[in-house]
Amino acid sequence: MALGDTLRGSRLGALLGARAPAGDAAIAAAALRSDRFRQEREGDWKRLDAIVTRIEQGRLRSLSDEDLLALPVLYRTVASSLSVARETSLDAATLAYLEALVQRAWFQVYGPRQGLGRWLLRFLGGGWSRAVREIWPDLLITLALMVAGAFVGWKLCAADPSWYFTLFPAEGDPRVPGAGQAVLRASLFGQSQQNGLAAFAAYLFSHNAQISILAFALGFAFGIPSLLLAIQNTATLGAMLWLFHSQALLPDLIGWLSVHGTTELFAILLAAAAGLHIGRAFAFPGDLPVLEAAARAGRRASTVMAGVVLMLVVAAMLEGFARQLLDATGPRLVVGLSMLVFWLWYFFAFRRDPGALR
Template identity: 65%
Template sequence: MKAGALTSWFGKSEIAPPADIESAALRSDRFRLEREGEWRRLDEIVTRMEGGGLRKVTDDDLLDLPRLYRIAASSLSVARETSLDAATIDYLESLVQRAWFQVYGPRQGFFRWFRGFIFGGWSRAVREIWLDICIALFAMVAGTLVGWLLVARDTEWFYRLVPVQFADERQPGASREVLQGTLDVTEGAGGLTAFAAYLFSNNAGVSILAFALGFAFGIPSILLLIHNTALLGAMLWLFAGADLGIEFAAWLSVHGTTELLGICLAGAAGLHIGRSMAFPGKLSVLDAAAASGRRGAVVMVGVVIMMIVAGLLEAFPRQLVEEPASRFAIGGTFLAFWLSYFFLYRPRDPLVST
């Protein structure tokens, strides 16, 4: 059987004739030559923007950037459909990806974003979830009362609510002197840095968990807030029973005004997401969750900052300042600062919209 018969029998030959290969090569070269000038110009503009931002790009280049990007994207689509050579396709894929980032990517660096976050973005996000903050605060107050009442009724609840690592000598039956000793200052600051790192890790973990649980319609976040503050209620009952309620409140206020407020904000951010999913209003559930998630994420970045501050306060001033009045002054100052920043500080021209 002749070669022509074999070709007609199987449809098409598996090996392209030399003429077809040459034609494809010519077509690819012609395609590239017709558009290569615009590709190279786009490449040069993107390279300058990657190296120095907008400072190294002229106004004419900025005006041409979207047009050149669309040409490159269209060329890539044609190159794929016509199966041009792999080198051309790889070059266009890389160029289009880099140009897309410059055309549609973020326009600000980290420091500009952080400046906008501090000077208005964070406080505005907190104010936008004020209703969820009220709900979270109510849950925390209720949890504190529940913890106090449970332990007052049955001291066995103390051991169920307070973890062993927090109880140590602070447990029912301890003398006033022993409890007072747990509130005294630490001699020197040696080892407090590691203690601060541990406290930050613990507090941040609780806050992140309270936020993450909000996706289950916010109910687990509320339960977590109640459980955590039930521990606080149990400890308040213990020290109040030994006539050390004021001293314990002063000891706690140094870091507690920052830490508890941060946990409240984290729980409120999670609750905000859950509430928006349960009651999306005119938006779809996904759109409502996305919008509340972005707002909650801004709040959570700030909560991490608050946990760092609380860890430092817990490890240093709280362990080195002895007088209750001084401790109350530190805690009250930070509480006034946070509340003023969140609810009174309202810049007219925010740098970054959240």
Template identity: 50%
Template structure:
């Protein structure tokens, strides 16, 4: 029995002596990468790393198969795990990943949801038309969709001059800023909820998008009923083009997930939902960026630009930018 143990230790020592130099070299390379970056390696070291990794992996396989020293096996497992992420992991820097996302990943994901985007935009338009129609039938519908404490007195009881003053900058805009902040916060919440609730077979997502449209419809109808529709449209459009399109894209992402869960096709429902979720998550990553820019336009552009034609001009420019960015043909883009 003692002879067997001695023989096993001798085998482990011989096995280690024959290969340890390569293991140590690979370990030094990994320490160099982990302390610095891949750029710290020479060309010779970069070429040697995959060879040393495969050699260590082979040694680990032999050590496991022949039941060699347990400590050696654990050391090789850790070394191979570290080297795996270097050899097969992402070599791209954070800056490179962001560049790839904005240059192709996000626009491609949005184009892939063009059907769902059309549906989402259609639902919001329908909601806005319904809201305007309801207001036209009875102005009290305004209070059903717009919390009075958030409007700062901008409701059917307000005078026309007061409403005009809140749009053209001749009156203190603190109340309107509160309302604008509420609108932005509301739209951001709707965007996130529309995406998150998409798995429930599209129903909550569709309802949220429609409600958002109804809310805009009654707001616009109020100002239009006082002859201020053009001015209110410019006030909303300067940031609304970006903000509302972001909500529609979030709705499209939620609809994508819900439709896939309901109709997974030939794939399993879990696999189909996972794939749709990755696609939708890419779109939502960009939606967050759009909401950020919408906040800047709302916080600065809407306050500094009070001339209605200029507001429509900014809205048209942002619409053109987003349209070209997402839907302009790209070389090598998938159809």
């Protein structure tokens, strides 16, 4: 039913239902006031209704530039009309119509532009990989320091084995300097029948997520804490590599670590680089104001971090299940290298434009 018919029908019903002459006069005055109010503003209401209806029907491209530019102005105008209608207690039909129209228009002006499914498609279909490529200087800096951290961890333990306990303070862990080859080998193989893999995966996800989120969150301090966390992580890795190398088990350890490590270390690399990206924006904003530069870097880094959470879930599943179920170095290396190739391809070779996904 048209707006005019709805309003006239409402006023007619109210007039017919009134019995007392005084009531008739009051209702007639209210109807006249409502009629004048509607006539003065009805053009804007109908235009906004037509624009919103076409958008809801998926015909956005058919709208003219004038209509698109007028949409937010008309929304505010109709919202003002609704406020006046409530203040002056106009008839219920007018209020109901305006409330529905304002709600529909608000969704088109301020509401989300896409659902979760479409956002996820755009995110995985190029948005995430593009954000990673955009922080490539930070990735190179972080990668260099992580490699240096592993090298330093190895060298410190080789010069003085007591450094191992500083870098790897795991009380009760049999993997310590002086442990025999059989002890170290037992920590790598023969665990395919152990129980509680799901709980172990959940613990690993929680632990690695805390490290990654902390590395990202501390980026505002010019990225220095983010880099220190990344270096500390790989220094621990270097200490473990040294220990197993001392017992001629380095290839087996690399296979054991690679199943989940290529994904997990990549995620930590991205998290620390995202934190550094924000820190660099604070320290070197360029031609932009500091807050604007930091806001832009923050949006880019937050996109990267959303993907880091997904990578950590994958790493936890690989560490909690695949690594334990594969009980030989060869298959473990195949899985680990396959994951590394996949991530490199996705981030640096997969260049689909997310804007092309509709």
